Amino acid sequence: MSQAVKTASGQVTGDLYAEVRTYYATQMRRVDTLDIEGFADTFTEDGVVVHSNGVRAEGREEMVAGMHKALPRYRDVAVRHWFDHVLIEPVDGVDELKVSYYSMVTLLDREGRIEFEPTFLVEDVLVRREGRLLTRERVIHRDQPVEQG
Amino acid sequence: MSQAVKTASGQVTGDLYAEVRTYYATQMRRVDTLDIEGFADTFTEDGVVVHSNGVRAEGREEMVAGMHKALPRYRDVAVRHWFDHVLIEPVDGVDELKVSYYSMVTLLDREGRIEFEPTFLVEDVLVRREGRLLTRERVIHRDQPVEQG
Amino acid sequence: MSQAVKTASGQVTGDLYAEVRTYYATQMRRVDTLDIEGFADTFTEDGVVVHSNGVRAEGREEMVAGMHKALPRYRDVAVRHWFDHVLIEPVDGVDELKVSYYSMVTLLDREGRIEFEPTFLVEDVLVRREGRLLTRERVIHRDQPVEQG
Numbered sequence: 001m002s003q004a005v006k007t008a009s010g011q012v013t014g015d016l017y018a019e020v021r022t023y024y025a026t027q028m029r030r031v032d033t034l035d036i037e038g039f040a041d042t043f044t045e046d047g048v049v050v051h052s053n054g055v056r057a058e059g060r061e062e063m064v065a066g067m068h069k070a071l072p073r074y075r076d077v078a079v080r081h082w083f084d085h086v087l088i089e090p091v092d093g094v095d096e097l098k099v100s101y102y103s104m105v106t107l108l109d110r111e112g113r114i115e116f117e118p119t120f121l122v123e124d125v126l127v128r129r130e131g132r133l134l135t136r137e138r139v140i141h142r143d144q145p146v147e148q149g
Numbered sequence: 150m151s152q153a154v155k156t157a158s159g160q161v162t163g164d165l166y167a168e169v170r171t172y173y174a175t176q177m178r179r180v181d182t183l184d185i186e187g188f189a190d191t192f193t194e195d196g197v198v199v200h201s202n203g204v205r206a207e208g209r210e211e212m213v214a215g216m217h218k219a220l221p222r223y224r225d226v227a228v229r230h231w232f233d234h235v236l237i238e239p240v241d242g243v244d245e246l247k248v249s250y251y252s253m254v255t256l257l258d259r260e261g262r263i264e265f266e267p268t269f270l271v272e273d274v275l276v277r278r279e280g281r282l283l284t285r286e287r288v289i290h291r292d293q294p295v296e297q298g
Numbered sequence: 299m300s301q302a303v304k305t306a307s308g309q310v311t312g313d314l315y316a317e318v319r320t321y322y323a324t325q326m327r328r329v330d331t332l333d334i335e336g337f338a339d340t341f342t343e344d345g346v347v348v349h350s351n352g353v354r355a356e357g358r359e360e361m362v363a364g365m366h367k368a369l370p371r372y373r374d375v376a377v378r379h380w381f382d383h384v385l386i387e388p389v390d391g392v393d394e395l396k397v398s399y400y401s402m403v404t405l406l407d408r409e410g411r412i413e414f415e416p417t418f419l420v421e422d423v424l425v426r427r428e429g430r431l432l433t434r435e436r437v438i439h440r441d442q443p444v445e446q447g
Binding site (some may be wrong): 013014015016017018019021022024025026028029033034071074075076077078080082083084106108109110112114 | 309310311312313314315316380382383384385386399400402414415416417440441442443444446
């Protein structure tokens, strides 16, 4: 019973899948523990984040400044980002990847109550630098009802 | 430090795991963007869906008709299906798989409020046709309290 | 387009990732269907669970006793444990692993209403015994707001 799946063009290997999920597991621990510098280090030096409200942070420095400004929001809550349906599209072998995923955000207060932010679709471009993955671009889309004719 | 896991009978390889997760990542993007025909195309021509209320759709045509009828429900909300604990059991190598998973459904309205549908366990039979996976059968079970003696 | 990722020290292979996820998919089905003995069997005989309130169960026997005592809590609800951001760190090849993950718990009542418990970070030590993974230690941390200076 061989499970040797012919790696069709665009087929994502198990190793790459595990690597990408591991990368995000690390990145999200950093953002959720408010390790701002550590989070910024998971981006390229010129990394870009486009938030769902259109606000754009270009480069690690702007990213760090923006996150410091947002800190008061998380003074009394534990924020957690949850991902699902990660879709990986190799652009240049394993050295550049388009990755998109569903995202849900929970805010837990000290009394144990959870609130949910809106759900999002996130589109990333990951690139490999000295062997490790970094985010070069992140575009965050707030989910919207589909327009029906 | 070798990670060569002896592939025991029934052991799921990383490649197959990644392929199945990628398949669902695509299928769910289609259902959640109300791409009804695109969603139906991820099933075999004679694919069957048994909903948790017992309603049964047999074949792509019935599936498409049922989904068109349900569209008004999603006029003002963005629906998202979230999966977890995907369990893959090869039936016939990589050409027929029993797959089950937890499912959670969120409904996001225009104001950013989230509602949750009940949680479900879904049992699929996936089959490989011309290299790609398709769903031949889906049975959706609404989670129920366990009867205690 | 080769996806051959050089397996750096600590790099998790696709096979190991799939195996760990499959292990948890099985373990969570057991706990969520209140299959107490089946759940205990996914631990080593001397397995330890440290709950977020400090309560400690040492060995399968204590684990089973504690779970039987908790059963009334689940008389009218279906509990489901959801995981994300699984991070696997091989300690001794594939025979001993440190694994941590986010966890969310839903409680679904008969009317279809969902409640959420607090979110958690769980830290496990998994060990391989006769080929299969077992949990030797589980420490559950309730998520807390980060202390800001």
